[in-house]
Amino acid sequence: MNALARRAAGLLLGTICLPFAAFAAAPQPTHEFTLDNGLKVVVREDHRAPVVVSQVWYKVGSSYETPGQTGLSHALEHMMFKGSEKLGPGEASRILRDLGAEENAFTSDDYTAYYQVLARDRLNVALELEADRMASLRLPPDEFSREIEVIKEERRLRTDDNPGAKAFELFKAMAYPASGYHTPTIGWMADLQRMKVEELRHWYESWYAPNNATLVVVGDVTVDEVRTLAERWFAKIPKRTLPPSKLPLELAEPGLRQLTVHVRTQLPSLIFGFNVPGLATAKNPRDVHALRLISALLDGGYSARMASRLERGEELVAGASSQYNPFTRGDSLFVLSATPNTQKKKTLAEVESGLWKLLDELKTTPPSVEELERVRAQVIAGLVYDRDSISSQATTIGSLETVGLSWKLIDNELDELKNVTPADIQNAARAYFVRERLSVAHVLPEEQAK
Amino acid sequence: MSQQTTRFTLTGLVAATVMALTLVAPAHAAETRPANTLQSLAELEGKAPPSHRTLNIQTWNTREGARVLFVEAHELPMFDLRLTFAAGSSQDGDLPGVAALTNAMLNEGVAGKDVNAIAQGFEGLGADFGNGAYRDMAVASLRSLSVADKREPALKLFAEVVGKPTFPADALARIKNQMLAGFEYQKQNPGKLASLQLFERLYGKHPYGHPSDGTAESIPPITLDQLRAFHAKAYAAGNTVIALVGDLSRKDAEAIAAQVSAALPKGPALAKVAAPAEPQPGPSHIDFPSKQTHLMLAQLGIDRADPDYAALSLGNQILGGGSFGTRLMSEVREKRGLTYGIYSTFVPMQTRGPFMINLQTRAELSEGTLKLVQDLLRDYLKTGPTQQELDDAKRELAGSFPLSNASNASIVGQLGAIGFYHLPLTYLEDYMRQSQELTVEQVRDALNRHLSADKLVIVTAGPKVPQQPLPPPLDKPAEQPLGVPEH
Numbered sequence: 001m002n003a004l005a006r007r008a009a010g011l012l013l014g015t016i017c018l019p020f021a022a023f024a025a026a027p028q029p030t031h032e033f034t035l036d037n038g039l040k041v042v043v044r045e046d047h048r049a050p051v052v053v054s055q056v057w058y059k060v061g062s063s064y065e066t067p068g069q070t071g072l073s074h075a076l077e078h079m080m081f082k083g084s085e086k087l088g089p090g091e092a093s094r095i096l097r098d099l100g101a102e103e104n105a106f107t108s109d110d111y112t113a114y115y116q117v118l119a120r121d122r123l124n125v126a127l128e129l130e131a132d133r134m135a136s137l138r139l140p141p142d143e144f145s146r147e148i149e150v151i152k153e154e155r156r157l158r159t160d161d162n163p164g165a166k167a168f169e170l171f172k173a174m175a176y177p178a179s180g181y182h183t184p185t186i187g188w189m190a191d192l193q194r195m196k197v198e199e200l201r202h203w204y205e206s207w208y209a210p211n212n213a214t215l216v217v218v219g220d221v222t223v224d225e226v227r228t229l230a231e232r233w234f235a236k237i238p239k240r241t242l243p244p245s246k247l248p249l250e251l252a253e254p255g256l257r258q259l260t261v262h263v264r265t266q267l268p269s270l271i272f273g274f275n276v277p278g279l280a281t282a283k284n285p286r287d288v289h290a291l292r293l294i295s296a297l298l299d300g301g302y303s304a305r306m307a308s309r310l311e312r313g314e315e316l317v318a319g320a321s322s323q324y325n326p327f328t329r330g331d332s333l334f335v336l337s338a339t340p341n342t343q344k345k346k347t348l349a350e351v352e353s354g355l356w357k358l359l360d361e362l363k364t365t366p367p368s369v370e371e372l373e374r375v376r377a378q379v380i381a382g383l384v385y386d387r388d389s390i391s392s393q394a395t396t397i398g399s400l401e402t403v404g405l406s407w408k409l410i411d412n413e414l415d416e417l418k419n420v421t422p423a424d425i426q427n428a429a430r431a432y433f434v435r436e437r438l439s440v441a442h443v444l445p446e447e448q449a450k
Numbered sequence: 451m452s453q454q455t456t457r458f459t460l461t462g463l464v465a466a467t468v469m470a471l472t473l474v475a476p477a478h479a480a481e482t483r484p485a486n487t488l489q490s491l492a493e494l495e496g497k498a499p500p501s502h503r504t505l506n507i508q509t510w511n512t513r514e515g516a517r518v519l520f521v522e523a524h525e526l527p528m529f530d531l532r533l534t535f536a537a538g539s540s541q542d543g544d545l546p547g548v549a550a551l552t553n554a555m556l557n558e559g560v561a562g563k564d565v566n567a568i569a570q571g572f573e574g575l576g577a578d579f580g581n582g583a584y585r586d587m588a589v590a591s592l593r594s595l596s597v598a599d600k601r602e603p604a605l606k607l608f609a610e611v612v613g614k615p616t617f618p619a620d621a622l623a624r625i626k627n628q629m630l631a632g633f634e635y636q637k638q639n640p641g642k643l644a645s646l647q648l649f650e651r652l653y654g655k656h657p658y659g660h661p662s663d664g665t666a667e668s669i670p671p672i673t674l675d676q677l678r679a680f681h682a683k684a685y686a687a688g689n690t691v692i693a694l695v696g697d698l699s700r701k702d703a704e705a706i707a708a709q710v711s712a713a714l715p716k717g718p719a720l721a722k723v724a725a726p727a728e729p730q731p732g733p734s735h736i737d738f739p740s741k742q743t744h745l746m747l748a749q750l751g752i753d754r755a756d757p758d759y760a761a762l763s764l765g766n767q768i769l770g771g772g773s774f775g776t777r778l779m780s781e782v783r784e785k786r787g788l789t790y791g792i793y794s795t796f797v798p799m800q801t802r803g804p805f806m807i808n809l810q811t812r813a814e815l816s817e818g819t820l821k822l823v824q825d826l827l828r829d830y831l832k833t834g835p836t837q838q839e840l841d842d843a844k845r846e847l848a849g850s851f852p853l854s855n856a857s858n859a860s861i862v863g864q865l866g867a868i869g870f871y872h873l874p875l876t877y878l879e880d881y882m883r884q885s886q887e888l889t890v891e892q893v894r895d896a897l898n899r900h901l902s903a904d905k906l907v908i909v910t911a912g913p914k915v916p917q918q919p920l921p922p923p924l925d926k927p928a929e930q931p932l933g934v935p936e937h
Contacts, residue, residue, distance in 0.1 A: 048503070048523075048525045048526075048856070048857075049502070049503040049852060049855065049856035049857075050500060050501045050502065050503065050852050051852050051853055051856045081774070086487045086488055087488075089784075090774060090775065090780070090784055093773070093774035093775055094774070094775040095488070095491060097772060097773075097774065097775050097842075097846050098842050098845050098846050098849070099494075099845075099846070099849045100500075100845070100846050100847065100848065100849020100850030100851065100852075100853065101849070101850075102850075102853065104773075117853060118849070118853070119500030119501075119502075119849055119852045119853070120500070120852075121494070121497065121500050122494065122500070122849070124490040124493065124494070125488065125490040125491055125494065127490070128488055128489065128490040128491075129488070142924055143924070145787075146784070146785070146786065146787035146924055147787065148787075149787030149788070149921075150783055150787050150789070150790055152812075153742065153787075153788070153789055153790045153810065153811065153812065154790040156740075156741040156742045156810075156812065157742060157790050157810055160741045161640065161740040161741050161742055162639075163638050264638055264739065265635075265638045266634040266635065266637050266638060267631060267634050267635055300573075301569060301572075301573040302557075302565075302569035302572075302573070303566060303569030303570040303572075303573045303574075304573075307569070308566050308569070311624075312565060312566070312624065315624060315627075318627070318628055318631040319628070319631075339631065341627065341631075342631065342634075343627035343630055343631065344627070370570075370574070373574065374570060374573050374574045377573070377574055377575060377576040378573055378576050379576075380576055380595075381528075381575075381576025381577070381578075381594070381595050381600075382576070384526060384527060384528050384595060385528060385578070385593060387526055388526060388528070388857045388858050388859055389857055389859070390856065390857075
């Protein structure tokens with residue numbers, strides 16, 4: 001099995017195109033089924049160790065929220081630990097700790113997810129707990145009055161006292177003029193101050209239904225075991241009518257937007273964001289894969305263009321990065337950020353033209369074969385490395401399903417990227433890296449405000 | 451791109467001080483627990499502890515004196531190689547930052563290849579090169595596909611990078627500038643500033659006292675010759691532990707270890723750092739215009755060989771070593787809403803590492819919160835854990851054991867720690883057994899041998915604002931009557 005894998009992997013970088021499964025040699029068997037109440041279940045077998053990860057993903061997050069009610073999804077996530085029919089406040093966490101489980105939860109623009117990593121014989125407990133809080137959350141008002149203070153502390157720690165995060169929050173609010181992606185996931189402080197537990201109850205009753213959730217289990221299990229347990233705990237939870245949810249669509253070319261923000265930092269920095277589609281909204285998925293390759297060409301490693309040219313060659317920046325998340329429910333943002341090399345007296349204006357130079361070059365000059373091969377080699381290896389972590393496998397499956405894409409995309413990943421031609425890259429750069437799609441933020445130290 | 455915000459995250463502050471793996475055994479603060487109605491839990495009662503992956507750790511020394519630890523894992527066509535050198539900032543001597551700078555310069559040049567060629571070399575093979583320097587150790591790591599036409603060139607390049615770096619002058623100037631930018635960047639982070647002052651106060655002139663990255667004053671004058679000299683002694687084979695996990699046969703592993711070891715400078719292990727003197731307890735404050743005040747409370751803790759390690763580790767898990775349900779988390783966050791997270795930790799190092807409690811709260815409640823935390827510690831040291839807390843912690847530890855070696859990444863980390871701290875190969879099993887045998891009295895006595903609420907070094911960072919009294923606690927949340935939920 002492994003001998004074949006190695007041989008096939010060796011061929012792959014040449015001209016022979018094999019599907020991923022052929023060289024990975026041992027694709028984990030992955031199964032999906034849906035309960036009668038609409039709960040979708042995806043099971044991936046990984047028998048390396050007698051452990052399992054269970055994740056429940058809800059299709060709700062900050063991009064679903066309306067003005068005045070920002071932060072609801074995240075606050076509800078906190079309150080999911082404060083008791084349900086069978087459990088008192090905090091009790092689920094204590095039970096899981098005693099069992100040696102790792103557990104937590106996370107909220108984003110597009111989803112709210114809960115997870116446990118535990119010895120395989122304990123999966124039953126994790127599922128009973130999740131089913132109980134899916135069906136019967138209590139939301140005690142006195143617990144909420146304490147927990148909202150914790151959330152405000154979280155906001156102070158992560159955003160208000162963190163100059164970079166604070167600037168990026170304001171930047172996002174500008175860069176997404178039309179969609180719910182302008183809303184910070186933790187919520188604006190003014191909305192946290194006036195949040196009521198009744199709003200959380202309404203949010204919970206609206207969105208926490210089995211037909212709005214995906215259960216992902218990865219680890220030392222079989223699909224039959226998981227099916228039995230899922231039926232046992234989740235099947236009796238009734239399906240509910242969900243509120244309509246619309247994809248977060250953006251204006252195609254909202255025009256150039258500029259923001260100057262002074263924060264408590266010593267170093268200035270620059271953020272660029274171009275309004276671009278995600279995989280769920282793109283008319284042509286190839287555009288999206290071209291943008292993914294562009295992001296890798298710019299910042300896919302220490303040999304990528306930002307590090308080799310801006311950081312080292314020109315010594316224009318102390319650091320720079322490119323980010324593009326195509327796996328969103330709606331339209332996305334292609335973000336570049338950089339900090340000028342102040343030791344070399346470089347300015348924000350010089351960094352800005354340095355970034356434009358990289359972007360304009362993508363429009364005119366195709367990347368070399370070697371450069372594209374390097375990116376592909378990293379993708380190929382990354383697909384193998386990702387399989388070392390059951391949690392990372394489950395998170396990939398869960399996030400894809402929750403934004404309306406299929407986990408099966410993982411299997412096509414390599415082919416999709418291989419199909420992108422140098423011309424596709426140039427076309428995407430020309431179409432999307434234009435001023436009409438651009439938001440720019442200058443993040444400056446407070447002294448310069450005066 | 452999507453901002454993720456989680457209910458709770460361990461801060462990197464503590465983890466950054468040492469790379470070694472600590473078994474995480476968060477525990478439970480239930481004084482009395484209501485009988486819950488979970489059927490699944492009842493069904494689990496009386497069952498044996500869960501099975502775990504058994505590791506066959508193979509070990510040998512290379513001809514040049516490097517210790518090798520190896521675990522075969524053929525399930526995935528990849529391998530992890532991690533070299534751990536006793537080359538952290540505690541070996542800086544009178545050049546603070548030389549260890550960090552040497553480590554950061556490894557992949558900047560080898561014979562015939564500049565930094566771009568090296569980066570292209572690894573990335574073109576899909577290989578990940580990693581490096582980092584801490585207080586005790588410096589690390590260089592490689593993750594690669596195991597297929598020969600990837601593995602062999604990746605290893606050849608890796609061996610040159612760790613063993614024969616050329617330290618180009620232009621790269622040194624650039625890396626120094628980036629480190630200086632890093633120091634500027636730290637100034638906006640009150641938690642980082644508090645942590646730096648805490649180590650200075652705990653350790654003074656001891657080699658753990660200065661920042662691992664050096665300072666804005668110490669970095670600029672460091673010369674290429676000083677880097678070369680540091681590399682020659684601290685990256686010597688005798689000062690190195692080689693950990694290997696993955697899709698390799700014993701024969702492959704022996705060849706890899708021999709190749710890497712032969713590329714390193716020749717030389718013995720460096721002397722261990724001496725034990726630190728006791729610090730002066732008491733508070734100090736950094737005035738900082740933030741919304742929150744960061745609070746750090748610390749004492750000198752233990753070294754890795756301390757016989758009390760298991761008792762302190764378990765005792766700490768009950769106090770504040772896990773996440774939810776620890777005494778500190780329960781009292782400070784869950785009952786009073788004062789903080790997003792509060793953690794305590796022992797960081798056992800080559801010599802006595804710190805014991806620390808770390809939290810942040812809104813500035814106007816910082817004094818009351820500090821006092822609350824001190825009272826909680828004092829009370830815990832007086833009584834020790836309850837029998838219920840101890841039993842729960844033991845159960846938790848047994849339950850978490852299978853998680854500790856589920857991935858290649860976690861195994862290679864453990865092998866590195868076992869090799870670096872000279873722990874027996876049966877260390878994990880020994881630790882589990884010792885922990886299960888502990889009594890309440892043993893845990894309490896061990897805690898009191900090492901900690902005293904009156905000897906804390908306390909560093910706070912935040913604004914000076916008028917103080918307010920703490921809100922009253924919610925009464926024991928876990929004991930609230932369980933009624934029918936309202937909808």
